[in-house]
Amino acid sequence: MKYSKATNYALHTMLHLALSNSNKPIGVQILAQQQKVSPTYLSKILTKLVKEGMVASASGANGGYSLTKGWESISFLDIIYTIEGKSSLFDCDFDHGSHCPIQKVMLRSEEKMEEELRKQTIADLILDRTTT
């Protein structure tokens, strides 16, 4: 049970995009270089973020990726959901009704984590960086 590397790449890319506060898009080569990952693979990951509207992409010369309006409110959970999917961490094949005590515990604990990830935005990291 681990987060996929793709999640790691997505988070780092978002941070990087947020940090370079130019409104010019950044090419995937540059983004990929920093994380030592292949451009085509990172591109595939970023496309997911594009489809969710978190990132804008521009083809052609001087194209690349950039954050969309309202990016300041994008949370860690948003990004994680986009990459990992939204299904629960704990799944049992059966459905023994809503009384199932095990599932109740597992889902509640999971919810605690997500609650925290929902609070934290990429923008928060920038503030941290400038204040320290």
Added chain:
Amino acid sequence: MKYSKATNYALHTMLHLALSNSNKPIGVQILAQQQKVSPTYLSKILTKLVKEGMVASASGANGGYSLTKGWESISFLDIIYTIEGKSSLFDCDFDHGSHCPIQKVMLRSEEKMEEELRKQTIADLILDRTTT
């Protein structure tokens, strides 16, 4: 990113052992039957719990598995750690020091989940069941 099925089996087995409050050990065949999993495979999982001292095993006729003294304080997290291991959900290959903001967020959120799983014991489920 999912819990393994082994974790599911381990939790259910612990609950089952706790529920059958006889002090006689229960054979793996019976435990496996309920969860529709092969006895040998479940046995492999239970051996992990045995090694952690949560469960006692008895070979030979009338043998099987039973909870050990102090089982009432075994938490969900204890069981999960035993099966899934204790390493963090988020791992990056690099180590950019303790200032890394991404890791900080990820670990804190994870800690929230574990906090909840640490509070919940198998024994709690029994109480729930008898009161409802």
Added chain:
DNA sequence: GATATTAAAGAGTCTTGAAGTCTATTATTG
């Protein structure tokens, strides 16, 4: 409009780990 640039899409590869089987071996009871 041609050409260079860049993202998107899709097929295909490689590796790893989960999930489980099979077959001994060891321990215990009676």
Added chain:
DNA sequence: CAATAATAGACTTCAAGACTCTTTAATATC
């Protein structure tokens, strides 16, 4: 000793993660 039951280890199968390679589509600049 014979039956029962856990333990151990080797082995197999399958699915998903983590990519690569190649082609196609969009766009800007000359």
